[in-house]
Amino acid sequence: MYKSIKHKVRILTIAMAALAVLFASGCSVTPKVDPDIAYEPPKHKAEDYIKETVVYAADVYDPWEGFNRRAYTFNYYFDKFIYLPIVNTYEFITPNYVEKRVSNFVDNVFEFNNFTNNLLQLKLKRTGITLARFLVNTTLGIAGLWDPATDLGMKRQTEDFGQTLGHYGVGDGPYIVLPVFGPSNLRDTTGLVTDAVAFSVAGPPAWVDDDTTTLVFNGVAAVDKRHRESFRYYRSGSPFEYDMIRMLYKSKREIEIAK
Amino acid sequence: MFKRLDRILGGCLCVLLLSCGLAGAYDYPFADPYVATVVGTPTEYMEVLPAEVPVKFDTLQMFPERDVPGILWNLDELRYSYIRQKDPAPLIFLIAGTGAGFNSPKMQLMQKAFYRAGYHVISISSPTHPNFIVAASTSGVPGHLEEDSADLYKVMQAIWQKHQKKMKVTEFYLTGYSLGAAQSAFIARLDEQEQAFNFRKVLLINPPVSLYNSVLILDEMLEHNIPGGLDNFKAFYQRIVNAFADVYAHGEDVQFNNDFLYRAYEYRKPSSDEPLAALIGTSFRISSENMAFTTDVLTKAGYVVPKNLVLRRHDNVRDYAKVLSRLSFLDYFRGIFVPHFQAQDPSVTEAQLIKTLSLRSLDEYLRNSAKFGLIGNEDDLILLPGEIDYLRDLFGSRATIFPHGGHCGNMAYPDNVSAMVSFFADAKN
Numbered sequence: 001m002y003k004s005i006k007h008k009v010r011i012l013t014i015a016m017a018a019l020a021v022l023f024a025s026g027c028s029v030t031p032k033v034d035p036d037i038a039y040e041p042p043k044h045k046a047e048d049y050i051k052e053t054v055v056y057a058a059d060v061y062d063p064w065e066g067f068n069r070r071a072y073t074f075n076y077y078f079d080k081f082i083y084l085p086i087v088n089t090y091e092f093i094t095p096n097y098v099e100k101r102v103s104n105f106v107d108n109v110f111e112f113n114n115f116t117n118n119l120l121q122l123k124l125k126r127t128g129i130t131l132a133r134f135l136v137n138t139t140l141g142i143a144g145l146w147d148p149a150t151d152l153g154m155k156r157q158t159e160d161f162g163q164t165l166g167h168y169g170v171g172d173g174p175y176i177v178l179p180v181f182g183p184s185n186l187r188d189t190t191g192l193v194t195d196a197v198a199f200s201v202a203g204p205p206a207w208v209d210d211d212t213t214t215l216v217f218n219g220v221a222a223v224d225k226r227h228r229e230s231f232r233y234y235r236s237g238s239p240f241e242y243d244m245i246r247m248l249y250k251s252k253r254e255i256e257i258a259k
Numbered sequence: 260m261f262k263r264l265d266r267i268l269g270g271c272l273c274v275l276l277l278s279c280g281l282a283g284a285y286d287y288p289f290a291d292p293y294v295a296t297v298v299g300t301p302t303e304y305m306e307v308l309p310a311e312v313p314v315k316f317d318t319l320q321m322f323p324e325r326d327v328p329g330i331l332w333n334l335d336e337l338r339y340s341y342i343r344q345k346d347p348a349p350l351i352f353l354i355a356g357t358g359a360g361f362n363s364p365k366m367q368l369m370q371k372a373f374y375r376a377g378y379h380v381i382s383i384s385s386p387t388h389p390n391f392i393v394a395a396s397t398s399g400v401p402g403h404l405e406e407d408s409a410d411l412y413k414v415m416q417a418i419w420q421k422h423q424k425k426m427k428v429t430e431f432y433l434t435g436y437s438l439g440a441a442q443s444a445f446i447a448r449l450d451e452q453e454q455a456f457n458f459r460k461v462l463l464i465n466p467p468v469s470l471y472n473s474v475l476i477l478d479e480m481l482e483h484n485i486p487g488g489l490d491n492f493k494a495f496y497q498r499i500v501n502a503f504a505d506v507y508a509h510g511e512d513v514q515f516n517n518d519f520l521y522r523a524y525e526y527r528k529p530s531s532d533e534p535l536a537a538l539i540g541t542s543f544r545i546s547s548e549n550m551a552f553t554t555d556v557l558t559k560a561g562y563v564v565p566k567n568l569v570l571r572r573h574d575n576v577r578d579y580a581k582v583l584s585r586l587s588f589l590d591y592f593r594g595i596f597v598p599h600f601q602a603q604d605p606s607v608t609e610a611q612l613i614k615t616l617s618l619r620s621l622d623e624y625l626r627n628s629a630k631f632g633l634i635g636n637e638d639d640l641i642l643l644p645g646e647i648d649y650l651r652d653l654f655g656s657r658a659t660i661f662p663h664g665g666h667c668g669n670m671a672y673p674d675n676v677s678a679m680v681s682f683f684a685d686a687k688n
Contacts, residue, residue: 029575031568039565042555043594046563049582056581057496069573076333155512234333237360237390238549239556240580251500252515258504 029066060246062175071177076233087226101145106221108137108144112203113195117159121167126157162191166257183249285662287669292638293535295668301521306676308371316340321395328556330570337394341381342374347427350379352415356437358546360384368671376680379426389553399558400599404616408445416455431456432683440466448624462632462682465667470616473641478587481540484533548583551591560595632657632682636664
C-alpha cells in the first residue's frame with residue numbers, strides 16, 4: 001500500500017508540473033493590436049461605459065485567463081473525441097435501470113468524502129445521516145446499488161473539501177479551468193486533490209487495497225459522472241459563454257458553501 | 260365528536276362544490292404573469308411527456324465560403340435536431356423564440372409533444388441566436404421579420420433536402436413560439452408563393468404583435484426594475500444568489516434541477532413583481548448582447564468592436580460584454596439595424612421599418628387564411644394593452660386565449676399542450 005501511495009504522489013507531481021508549465025507559457029488573451037493600423041473607434045467605446053466605481057457581476061478574479069480559455073477549448077475537444085463517445089457508448093449498451101444502479105453504487109462509495117467533510121465542518125447531524133446512509137445502502141441497498149436510505153428520509157448530504165475550506169472562510173482564489181475536470185478555482189482544486197488523496201489513502205480503495213479494482217472503479221465513476229452531467233462546452237451558442245460560466249461557477253459554489 | 264364529523268363533512272362538501280364549479284376552468288397555478296413567465300410550469304403541474312425520445316442532432320452549412328472571425332469559431336455550422344417516425348406521418352417544423360436555440364427547454368417540450376402525437380419533428384434555432392446569425396443569416400443582421408423568415412425558409416428546405424429520402428411525409432405543418440411564432444406567419448406567406456411545403460396548418464404560440472413594442476417593453480423591464488439603476492446590477496445579482504443560497508440551505512429537499520426556481524419562489528415569495536420583471540429583462544438583455552456582438556463582429560459594424568480589429572478564438576471579450584450589458588435592443592435597432600437597411604436604400608425611414616416588424620403588416624392574409632391558429636395568454640407581458648384584443652379580433656374562432664400564463668409560462672401545462680397538439684390533430688382527419 002505504501003508503494004501505491006508513493007506512486008500516486010508521483011503521478012500527481014508530474015501532473016502539477018505539467019500544469020505549471022502550461023501556466024508559465026503565458027498564453028495571451030489581449031486582442032492582437034497591430035501598431036501600424038489605425039483602429040477606428042467603435043460607436044460605443046469601452047471608456048464611455050465602463051466605470052471604475054462600478055462593480056460588475058461578470059468580474060471574477062482570473063489572472064490565468066489565457067491558460068483557462070485554452071483549457072476550456074481543450075475540454076470541448078476532449079469531450080467531443082474521447083469522453084462523450086465513451087459515455088454515449090455506455091448509454092447505448094446499458095439499460096437505464098442498470099445506469100441508475102451504477103450511479104447509486106458510485107454515490108455510495110463516495111459517501112466517504114461526504115462523511116469526512118461534514119465531520120470536518122462539525123455538521124454532526126449530517127455526518128450521522130451520511131454514516132447511516134452508508135450502512136443502510138450498503139446492506140439493505142445491496143452494496144449501494146439501491147438507495148433505500150433516501151426513501152427512509154435520509155437525504156444525501158453532499159460536501160467536498162472545497163466547501164469545507166469555504167466554510168472556514170477560505171476565499172476562492174484565482175479561477176481555474178482544469179483540463180478534463182472543468183471549471184474550478186484554486187480553493188476548489190485544492191479541495192479536489194485533497195479529497196482524492198484522502199479517498200485513496202483512507203477511503204474505500206484503501207479498504208479494498210487492490211489496484212485493479214480501484215482502477216476499474218475510477219473508470220466507471222468517471223463515465224458515470226459525465227453521464228449524469230448535462231453540461232456541454234460551447235453549446236449555449238453565446239460568444240460570452242466562457243465569461244458566463246465563470247460567473248455562474250462562482251455563484252454556484254457560494255450557494256453550495258452556504259449550506 | 261359530532262363537531263369533528265361536521266367539519267369533515269363540511270370539508271367534503273366544499274371540495275365537491277369547488278370541483279363542480281371549477282370543472283372546465285383553467286387551473287394553471289400562477290395568476291401573476293411575472294411569476295408565470297419566470298417560473299414557468301413546475302414539474303408537478305406539467306403535462307407528462309416521454310422522458311426520452313429518439314432525437315438526432317445534425318449540422319448544416321448554408322454559407323461554406325463565409326469568412327468567420329476566430330472569436331465565432333464554433334458557430335459556423337448550423338445545429339438542429341430531428342426525430343423521424345417509422346411510418347408515413349406529417350412533418351412539423353418548430354421555430355424557437357428570441358435568442359433561443361433549437362434545443363431550448365420549450366423546444367424540447369414541443370418536440371416531445373409532437374413526436375408523441377405521431378409527427379416527424381424538425382427543430383430550428385431562432386434567427387436571433389448567434390449560431391443562426393453566423394451560419395444561416397444572409398445579411399448577418401437579424402430582427403427583420405421578412406428577411407429572417409426567408410432565411411428560415413431556406414434552412415428548412417436545405418434540411419428537408421437532406422432528410423427527405425428517409426422521412427415518409429404526408430403533409431407539412433409549422434409552428435413557433437414568441438418571435439418564432441411571428442416568423443412562422445411570415446414563412447407561411449412566403450410558402451404561398453414558393454410552395455416548397457404548402458403548409459397545411461400553422462400555429463402561432465404567444466407571438467408579439469409589434470416586435471418593436473415588445474422589445475421596448477422587455478428593455479424597460481431591466482432598466483426600470485434594478486434598485487438604483489443598472490450601475491447596481493451586481494448588488495441585485497448578489498441578492499438573488501444569496502436568496503438562492505438561503506433556499507438551498509434551508510428549503511425542504513431543494514436541488515439544482517428544473518424545479519429550483521419554483522422551490523425558490525415557494526420558499527421566498529418576492530413581495531413585488533419588480534425582481535421578477537428585472538429577471539425577465541436580464542434574460543432578454545443577455546440574448547440581445549449575444550446577438551448584437553455576433554452581428555457586430557460578423558458584419559464589421561463598428562458597434563462595440565473597432566471595425567478593423569479581428570478578434571481571435573481565445574481573446575478576452577469581457578469589456579465588450581460590459582459595454583453591451585448597457586445597450587438595449589433599441590440601441591441595436593438604431594445603431595446597427597436601421598443603418599444596415601438605410602445603406603441598402605437611403606430613403607427607408609425608421610418608422611417604415613418599425614411598421615414592417617409587425618403582424619399587422621400581414622393583417623389581411625392572417626385574417627383570411629384558414630390554415631392559421633393562435634394560442635395566446637390574456638396577460639402576455641410582451642403585449643401592449645389592446646394587442647391581445649387585436650389578436651382575438653384577427654384570428655376570431657381560430658384563437659385559443661388562456662386567462663393567464665404570462666409570456667410562454669404555461670406552455671407545458673396540460674391544457675396548453677393539448678390545445679397545441681389538437682390544433683394539428685384536427686387537420687389530420
